[in-house]
Amino acid sequence: MKSDTIAAIATALSDSGISIVRVSGEDAIKKINDIFVNKKGEHILDSVRSHTIHYGFIVSNGETVDEVMVSVMKAPNSFTREDVVEINCHGGVFVSKAVLSTVLSTGIRLAEPGEFTKRAFLNGRIDLSKAEAVMDLISAESKAGLTNSLRHLNGDLYNKIVDLRKAVLYEIAFIESALDDPEHISLEGYPEKLKSKVEDIKKETDALKDTFDRGKIIKEGIKTVILGKPNVGKSSLLNILTGYDRAIVTDVAGTTRDTIEERVSLGDVFLNLTDTAGIRESSDIVENIGVSRALKYADEADLILFIVDSSDEADEEDLKIYKHIEDKKKIVLLNKTDLSTSEERDRIRGMFSGNDDIIEISCTDRTGFDELKDKINNDFLSGRLRSDNELVITNLRQAEKLSEASESLKHVLDAISDGMPEDFYSIDLMNAYAAYGNIIGEEIDDDLANEIFSKFCMGK
Amino acid sequence: MTDISRNEWKEKVDICVIGAGHAGCEAALCSARLGFETVIFTVSIDSIAMMPCNPNIGGTSKGHLVRELDALGGEMGKNIDKTFIQSKMLNVSKGPAVHSLRAQADKSEYTRSMRRVLENQEHLTIKQAEIVKLLTDGEGSSKKVTGVVTNTGTTYMCDAVILCTGTYLKARCLCGESITYTGPSGLQAANSLSASLIENGIALRRFKTGTPARMDKRSIDFSKMEEQFGDERVVPFSFSTDPESVQKEQVSCYLTYTNEETHKIIRANLDRSPIYAGVIEGTGPRYCPSIEDKVVKFADKERHQVFIEPEGLYTNEMYVGGMSSSLPEDVQLKMYRTVPGLENCRIVRNAYAIEYDCLEPNQLLLSLETKNISGLFCAGQFNGSSGYEEAAAQGLMAGINASRKLKGLEPVILDRSEAYIGVLIDDLVTKENNEPYRMMTSRAEYRLLLRQDNADLRLRKIGHEVGLVSDEDYEKTVIKKRLIEEEIARLKGVIVGANKRVCDFLEENGSSPLHTGTSLAELLCRPELSYDLLAFLDPERPKLPYDVVEQVVTEIKYEGYILRQRQLVEKFKKVEKRRIPEDIDYDDILSLRIEARQKLKKFRPENVGQASRISGVTPADISVLLIYLSKESKNET
Structure with missing residues (x-):
């Protein structure tokens, strides 16, 4: 699946001092090289090193469109993991649009909204929660919304979910090791302990989920x-x-x-x-x-x-x-x-x-x-x-997954109060674990086996 | 050096099975029963179906494997039913999905009995010989297996080979500083075949496992230990065994514990353990750790359990479960003698660790045939598994699929939602296991559906179609299934009124009274009410066999959970059906991350579900793959 080369104005269209036109894809460097010259009038971009910035001009049919700084980031060390060129041009709606149309005249396609992020995600540069945060960032205009997006990007959500997952996984591993090795590990008195732990985890999950309505207010x-x-x-x-x-x-x-x-x-x-x-x-x-x-x-x-x-x-x-x-x-x-x-x-x-x-x-x-x-x-x-630093869920998918996790945890609590056998707890704990994993784009893999063997002493 | 080049004797058979352990026995019996002329090779006739480690069959999740194997027409379940000396259903206080049958075997009886079955099987020849060479024909994708050569130079031409070499390939046993180049229990190792496999482009690796000491019963003081009895009512492994035939007198096992003194001795001598001294290069299993491992990794545990288990009725040897070790003999004696009841113990066989060559299983298809050599199948510990039951299950599947290949039929592949065997094989060939793989109930995502009690309902039909299950046995399953369905429907249909007699009965049994008419099935869902209790409200109840009632109760009591798992299975099947073309060029999918691309190229999964289970392949990679596949299929149409 070859990806074509895309471009868009990466900064908000406003009368700010600088605008950035971002280009990403296989032909990014080659095509921008055609429309960029340095002070001496030379086309040099195809021979520069990655992560360098160059002063010069965007030209179209021999005419100078704008005086610019161009940075080159080669794959895979760029935001999209593709070759990326960023043109820092003068701000203002007119000038940045002129630079963009020169870029598009080389055959580069105009990016769809969020397409850079999509590529970053598909190429494994960012996890799902980060990708969604970037999408939110694109549309967040108010300051509170912006700060919240940045917090997601920094991985606060990621870390929070990782913590919840870890707590759930530990309990699953304990139950499973006892099921696999009943003669070594006993579950006597465990359901009571599990109950209070699951209640705590559920409370945190619900609190996070409840921020969704408030999150919506911030965003929308x-x-x-x-x-x-x-x-x-x-x-x-x-x-x-x-x-x-x-x-x-x-x-x-x-x-x-x-x-x-x-x-x-x-x-x-x-x-x-x-x-x-x-x-x-x-x-x-x-x-x-x-x-x-x-x-x-x-x-x-x-x-x-x-x-x-x-x-x-x-x-x-x-x-x-x-x-x-x-x-x-x-x-x-x-x-x-x-x-x-x-x-x-x-x-x-x-x-x-x-x-x-x-x-x-x-x-x-x-x-x-x-x-x-x-x-x-x-x-x-x-x-x-409650506080300005609280993490807020603004994304419907994340909120749904949190509901799913919460629902599964409720099943666990129900199973405990119904006196169901312990192996049923781990079925729903596993579902909660998977739901958390969905939020951050991680699946189960061999986490469980590793947890069982590292935390509990089993076997003959 | 021997010279075997002048032996020009050639035989022609259909299928050669190399190794007569638990995998080899099942594979050979299967192909012979399906009518193929089969030879099974073993370095020693006396080691057929030998149990070189623990003296039991089954256990958590392994019991499931044996049940499934039996439902498909394998031999292990029948053989242990004939030769067990104690039997126990584990986890009975827990849910039906994790009930697991485990039986102590009389080891020598088990071996003898299996040998008798093999010796009397039509189309099957037993040959004591070491195989030193694999013969193949053709190059690249048309490479296929043509035969094997024995250590005495005789050639066996054949159409399929099933490798079940267990722990014998270039085996070496370690007991402290003492190293011997033998297979388990001092049996001759197979030192030549590895090189021939490598020559044929097969990649091997080195694994390690271990076993504890065996002790003289007369030197053990059982009064200091807790006696462990078998179940009063024994449940047989095999669906074909008459339950009455397995009710017999059983022997006991004994439980004792290590203590701080034991641990001190181990810690003081770690430098003499080949593993800790770095002499062993193979990777050992974490779920079956040596006592050294336990003491080091779980330093805060004050004691570890030790199970003393008889190895048979006519031997004084006792197995010391929980204390496998590769420490030298003098340290072993010191450490064992700190354990209550073992103060004066005499060791009959030392504990040892064993290292051996085995396959990098990413070279296998789900049918257990190798991807690169047509007609070459592999099973058992050679595939990187551990345990008699895991080996037997693979042996049976390899036997079935080798036979089907010769008949020109599609292989039988059980998926993860159908059987533990499916989970086992999928995990083996898809995941990067860096240690011998043991089955665990936690590995089965849909375990509520994969119960040991319904293995016949799940798999008898397949066994019958394959040709290993008789019409008579299959008919039993069909009837059982019908009785279960009828009884569930009946219980859902019979409505109990909210009258005084009913409400009194419910209150007597700690259950809340009714306000409106309720079905018997709904009442059965209440945890405090059992099927037997409800007989009081159910005068029309038909007389049903125990195994039918068991299914009915489980299906009704856990209906909600079972339904949810069925829904998950449907989702799973969709991805599983999405086949990946054999000739796919992962380099053509540019958006794949490099790690994912390498992994996909290494494992070459057969479908998208399998791809998603490869470690290092993320859901994002799967999205990319799916997009690519849908684009490709559009291009074709």
Whole structure:
């Protein structure tokens, strides 16, 4: 199976100073050599040593496209284990695209998303959990998501799973050695011991698995809806949030024609803001079709930002909306603090439950937004994630395998309480062991035999 | 130097079996029974089916092998049923999958009895001779075996050869500083055949194993040991043996322990152990460690078990299980005499280690035929296994497949989901075993399905089709199978009402009462209720033989687990069916990692499942291989 040569811009398309065009495959060096010259105008790339970097120019039809630094990494000592050339060119969308199209003009194919990683995986350069982390990295835009991807890459997940596997394997080996050599090794009193050990291992597995939902929030963002009666400042809030913190804003087409989802980075998380501002409003607010749709979004949201005008009396309409979202995760925003007195605000506060989070803001003065940002970040990250350094599962396949392991461990506990014979425990322990192995792309091989012989004294 | 070149005597037979140990006996009986003129060669007629190490047949997972071999039409099970002196079902407190039968043999009776079977087998000739040369014809892929030459110069032309040389090839025995160039128990080694095999392009390696001392019964004080009895009701190994015929008086074994004093002596003399002094180059088995190994590797263990087992009814020799050693004689005496009950022991035969040539088994197909020489089959310890049962199982399969080759039929290959024998052979030819391979229940992924009690249900049919199982024996299995199915269906169909009589019965037996009608099968699933107990609620129950009830109970009680294993087997079979073309060029698959490519080139697996079990081949490599294979098959169509 010969692999063709592929190329892509490896850095985010933005106005940063440097962009990298990465090329990988059998013809990478030969083809880039054709479009790269050094200061003296010579094509030298086909004769340079691996892991060297060269100054020069990308040329096309005799014209200089860009001034570049080119690094050459020869197989197998590269990320993909193929020949890799990386062109460091000037940043900016226009220049990097021009360099890429020159590269593609040599017959090199544009890489599919994640194809470099796929090759790295297929060529055995990285294990499965690392490969998935790289794929996540490609799409992770928010900072928390990025850090989490990096932690996976560094092998934290790998190490954690290896530890769990090791613990399970030890128990299997013990049971198996006793089954194989019943006259030397006894299982008397063992089920009780195993029970508490398996409970611990299962707890850790479940904890890891439970991070998946939170992991999803980090990776995919918090589904957020801004609610409030007309003229309380919904649009102003939206405008401020989308402009806040020099956010990366991408437009994601909404599910219906009249909504747009705005992706906003706020501190370490994303808010996926459903803009209900565009929905037509009428005086009969609760019957209004637009509001009922807004309320429907609210039902599905992870977070509701409920805006009240603090300079006005809170009325029936506010309460109707509030009643609808009473059980939802929400933050009450008392807007227009620039127009209200603290007494007025306290009176409105009194209308809400003492458990509600209430933040005073002013869209005009732009006050209160740091508090809002910290509040959301705390609630969705550290507050629920226990600590910033916690390992979080963000990948569905990994989460499924962890569920599988957990399920198998549950079978073991059931078997123990049902008084099943010991050999049944090891069947399910083995399944858990295999599930862990699947996460890190390792199978069973001869691990078990080695463990049995090294840990337990058997035989005639 | 002898000169045998003037002997021009030539014989022509169908199949030559080299070696008459447990593998050779099964192979030769099988091919003769299938109608092929067979000669079996042994360096000594008196060593036919000899047991040079432990005096028992079976044990955990090995008992499974014997049962399977018997279901296929092998001889070992029948022979031990005739000659055992104690029998025990091991692991009875555990699940049915790990119950294992083990019998103490009367060693000399076992040998004599097997010899009698061989001597009376039609189409089979026994010949006392050492084979010194393998004859082949053709080159490269058309190379095939044509015959063998004996040490006296006689040539036997044949169409297939089955190598079952055990531990005899260039054997050397070590007992401390004393080295003798003999096979086990001082028997003549086979020193010439290795060179002929190498000349024919066969790669050999060196393995090592060992055996403990034998002691004079009269010098042992059994009062200081725990007596170990056989089972009250003996279960025979063979499905053809009448269970009543094996109920007889049994002899006892004895248990004692080593102590700190023993260990001190061993540690002080390690420099005189050929293994620790580096004299032995062969690799020894970890599961059957010498007492030196145990003391060194498990230094924190205060004592190790020692089993004193009789070698037969008419001998005073006792086997000292658990204390195999290659220490010199004086150290052996000192160390054995520290063990309670052995203070005054006299050694009849010293413990020793033995080193021998054996095959690099990646040269074998799953049929046990060599990849490079057509018609050359290998079995037993020569293939890098250990144990009488492992050897016999391979011998039978090699015998079956050599015969089928001569008939122009496809080989019989048992896979890992069908039999322990399948696991054994797949492991031997696919994995890199750096020590003699012993069967273990943990090696069988689907062991809940591969029970020793259902070997007949799994394999009798194959044995019958091959021609080794009689119509009569096969008919028994067919009936048994039908009775099992009928009884399971009946138990699932009979509903017990939630009335007072039933609820009282359940409460009396520590089981929770019913709220609604429940089937007998569901009640049987409760751990506290047995089939016998439920008779009270089951007046219509037919009278069924014990082995039928056993199957019914297992299938119902463990249904959930059995179902899950069956599902796994289905997944496994899919990959197993994916054949890899014989002429595949792994160098053409560029994305394969170098290590994986080397391993695949070395083992040349026959299917993707086998490829996935080669150590060093990762799941990622298998994905690459699968992608390549699907591309190839597209190209062809």
